[in-house]
Amino acid sequence: MEPDRESHEHVPGFRVTRREFLKLTGSGILVFFTVGELPFYLQEAEGKPLPEDFNAFLKVGEDGRVSCFTGKIEMGQGVITSLAQELADELDVSLESVNMVMGDTDLCPWDMGTFGSRTTRFFGPPLRAAAAEARAVLLELASERLHVPVRELTVKNGEVFEKARSRNRVSYVRLTRGKRIERHLSKPVKVKDPADFKIMHRPELRRDAPEKVTGKARYAGDIHIPGMLYARILRPPSHSSRLVAVDLSEAEKMEGVRIVRDKNMIAALHPQPDVAEAALRKIKATFETSKSPVNDKTIFDHLLQVAPPGNVLESDGNLQTGKREAKAHFDATYLNSYVAHAPIEPHTATVHLQGNRAMVWPSSQTPFRAKEEAAQALGIRPENVRVISPFVGGGFGGKTRNLQVGEAARLARLTGRPVQAAWSRKEDFFYDSFRPAAVVKIRSGTAEHGNICFWDYHVYFAGDRGAVQFYRIPNHRTVSSGDGWRGTPGSHPFATGAWRAPANNTNTFARESQIDIMAAQARMDPLAFRLKNLTDEKMKRVLKAAAEKFGWKKSPAPSEKGRGIACGTDAGTYVATIAEVEVHKSSGAVSVKRVVSAQDMGLSINPEGATIQMEGCITMGMGYALTEEIHFRGGEILDLNFDTYEIPRFSWLPKIETVVLDNPNSPPQGGGEPAIITMGAVLANAVFDACGARVFQLPMTPERVKEALEVA
Amino acid sequence: MEEIQFTVNGILRKIAVDGDRALLWVLRTDLDLTGTKYGCGEGLCGACTVLVDDEAVRSCQTAVREIHGKRVVTIEGLADGGKLHPVQKAFMENDALQCGYCTPGMILQATALLRRNPEPSKADIIDAMDGNLCRCGAHNRIVRAIQAAASEMKGGR
Numbered sequence: 001m002e003p004d005r006e007s008h009e010h011v012p013g014f015r016v017t018r019r020e021f022l023k024l025t026g027s028g029i030l031v032f033f034t035v036g037e038l039p040f041y042l043q044e045a046e047g048k049p050l051p052e053d054f055n056a057f058l059k060v061g062e063d064g065r066v067s068c069f070t071g072k073i074e075m076g077q078g079v080i081t082s083l084a085q086e087l088a089d090e091l092d093v094s095l096e097s098v099n100m101v102m103g104d105t106d107l108c109p110w111d112m113g114t115f116g117s118r119t120t121r122f123f124g125p126p127l128r129a130a131a132a133e134a135r136a137v138l139l140e141l142a143s144e145r146l147h148v149p150v151r152e153l154t155v156k157n158g159e160v161f162e163k164a165r166s167r168n169r170v171s172y173v174r175l176t177r178g179k180r181i182e183r184h185l186s187k188p189v190k191v192k193d194p195a196d197f198k199i200m201h202r203p204e205l206r207r208d209a210p211e212k213v214t215g216k217a218r219y220a221g222d223i224h225i226p227g228m229l230y231a232r233i234l235r236p237p238s239h240s241s242r243l244v245a246v247d248l249s250e251a252e253k254m255e256g257v258r259i260v261r262d263k264n265m266i267a268a269l270h271p272q273p274d275v276a277e278a279a280l281r282k283i284k285a286t287f288e289t290s291k292s293p294v295n296d297k298t299i300f301d302h303l304l305q306v307a308p309p310g311n312v313l314e315s316d317g318n319l320q321t322g323k324r325e326a327k328a329h330f331d332a333t334y335l336n337s338y339v340a341h342a343p344i345e346p347h348t349a350t351v352h353l354q355g356n357r358a359m360v361w362p363s364s365q366t367p368f369r370a371k372e373e374a375a376q377a378l379g380i381r382p383e384n385v386r387v388i389s390p391f392v393g394g395g396f397g398g399k400t401r402n403l404q405v406g407e408a409a410r411l412a413r414l415t416g417r418p419v420q421a422a423w424s425r426k427e428d429f430f431y432d433s434f435r436p437a438a439v440v441k442i443r444s445g446t447a448e449h450g451n452i453c454f455w456d457y458h459v460y461f462a463g464d465r466g467a468v469q470f471y472r473i474p475n476h477r478t479v480s481s482g483d484g485w486r487g488t489p490g491s492h493p494f495a496t497g498a499w500r501a502p503a504n505n506t507n508t509f510a511r512e513s514q515i516d517i518m519a520a521q522a523r524m525d526p527l528a529f530r531l532k533n534l535t536d537e538k539m540k541r542v543l544k545a546a547a548e549k550f551g552w553k554k555s556p557a558p559s560e561k562g563r564g565i566a567c568g569t570d571a572g573t574y575v576a577t578i579a580e581v582e583v584h585k586s587s588g589a590v591s592v593k594r595v596v597s598a599q600d601m602g603l604s605i606n607p608e609g610a611t612i613q614m615e616g617c618i619t620m621g622m623g624y625a626l627t628e629e630i631h632f633r634g635g636e637i638l639d640l641n642f643d644t645y646e647i648p649r650f651s652w653l654p655k656i657e658t659v660v661l662d663n664p665n666s667p668p669q670g671g672g673e674p675a676i677i678t679m680g681a682v683l684a685n686a687v688f689d690a691c692g693a694r695v696f697q698l699p700m701t702p703e704r705v706k707e708a709l710e711v712a
Numbered sequence: 713m714e715e716i717q718f719t720v721n722g723i724l725r726k727i728a729v730d731g732d733r734a735l736l737w738v739l740r741t742d743l744d745l746t747g748t749k750y751g752c753g754e755g756l757c758g759a760c761t762v763l764v765d766d767e768a769v770r771s772c773q774t775a776v777r778e779i780h781g782k783r784v785v786t787i788e789g790l791a792d793g794g795k796l797h798p799v800q801k802a803f804m805e806n807d808a809l810q811c812g813y814c815t816p817g818m819i820l821q822a823t824a825l826l827r828r829n830p831e832p833s834k835a836d837i838i839d840a841m842d843g844n845l846c847r848c849g850a851h852n853r854i855v856r857a858i859q860a861a862a863s864e865m866k867g868g869r
Binding site: 076078206208210211213214215217222224230271342345346392394422425615616617643647648649653 | 733734737740741742744745746747748749750751752753754756757759786787788790791796800801803804805807809810811812813814815816819837838839841842843844845846847848849850851852853854855
């Protein structure tokens, strides 16, 4: 294979897409549009040129199908349904006629990735505007055709007709036939008023369910190319290991097995993945592992030692004044351990290289980044790589790095065959970019009547999201150290990264625990204490909504009822959660009986989808609150499968109730992450209410609960 | 190599294969039935669940030799022609899935339960499903879907 050496200044995304797109589209009406906030894009694009004209478009085709071409992917969060609802409603077509083309880098313009609860917030509004623009174009065409002014026309299910004479009508299909109209959305377009919604803001079932319940849905590992080899790659026992000797002879003797050695990579390949695995087991490798004193117990001291000076995220008033006014002082340190993403689908990629062009099917939240990475590993131009995004079997922030794409691409180049690199569960744990271990130190104080008078907050290594408090506190400061969730060099012994609502789980656990501690000292009901110290009406509203649904009865903690409360904001959404637990005092085990969560997410496009995301957040959040923790010795990861790494299962499940506050006149906010942020604090506060034990470290394992009971 | 004979989704298959190979990989790569998923490789997650003689088994822990002469049903073979199995239908109607990766295993595990116990209590359902992991958190909906399927199947089978 000769790498393509033609000199060509590469501009990722839009030029290529435009060329490809012109090739693929026939007649119809096309509306191009741009999404996203520029600063965030610049940060994510890591200095690369950005699309200037558009990074998404929709097409009203002459076949009656309406297609949305977007770089977003579907990993369970449900935007395959909610985006189609937005498009169908604004365009006045049936939901069934909408076709979502997602994460195909040849057909869809550049997108930075699917994460941060950004799709509905930042992709939705321009998509609606583009659909409204297309509708306006179609109405103009209909006006000419029907000889009726636009204002006398209306549309239903893709049919334009005269309001007064409904028999005078023409369909979108007829209007678009043989035409090619391109529009670029530049100025704001008037979109529908919530009162006129027909498809948005109504519960819709998942549109991908028929494929998913019949086994037809394709994931990266389900792609099979004739002649394809499955790769199994030799892995070190630790992140601080170095290969010193290897004997490939036994593996090389196996029939049909190909062993590839290229620099630091050794892989066994075979047309059957299990035979490749058997060959890998025959490789005799010796590694040298450098010892590290850092483990899951010492990590917190280590992090505090290596922490760089903090950045002040915000401050107001004067902490010294606040401290002088305080009648009660509180000083606490909160810890949380490393947590794995553990999607049920491990990282996988299939790569097919033909000449100087390649196709890639990755399990990835960032298909356009995967395209660049594959191109680099293949030694070809990114324009010659097409990434097609299959369904992704869960991401949660963990499928943004695409290491497996580079591996599959490299092996495809070296073997000249299509290659699938599918990580085992152990590899998926080992190479996960964990949610970072983190420390939060809070000093705070209350004056008379439970008024919080100062708040001095310092978070180390979790990240900034959710760190800034929102209570009415006259003297406060919030400081963050450690350069976000990826950490600083020498801080974490392995990779860390964004994990569903990054940083906010840690920050909300610490803040809302501290608030509860202050409420308990003041002998005040924890809900009343919060309401007293809040001026933010939106936060008060979600707290009251959760309390009403729960049937909250006033009482200071510990009331022995086992109820906890916590609130926060994430991705623009406000959330309050109340939980009820039982603590088994002899074992320290916590069982969750009931969880009620209320959120205000502005306009909810698909209330059914929003509810499901809340339920998912509550369930997943119980894991990091109660059991999920990566044990390790230096760079050696000790939890590598679901036997020791316990994620929530059916027998854990509480009764879950959700309230999505109806707020259709506010812009839509995030839905995939917010409710998970409250789960650490709400359960810690419920444990305290049940038995008086305050747990300062997540997860709240039975041992930690028992320890806390001993000092309670 | 040995000759193994079994039916898959009603079709008789004779394959020459190393009998120690896991049924999971034979289904996925030799028979192109990719609805059965790899999740953990150690029988800990249930994503690879299939029916063997109506019982739910973990295909990643089952040597293909063990199914000689038996009946295997995978997610691709659960629907009766174009008609979805009541459990599949109930999963759709209850939105009992998100990413969908654990779904085939969940559906087959539930199908085996309902064959054995057509009127399961909620506790029976939780007990039967507890070894199947879902990371997206669709659990309560899955329980509801299984209850719905049970009532639909009552007497109709």
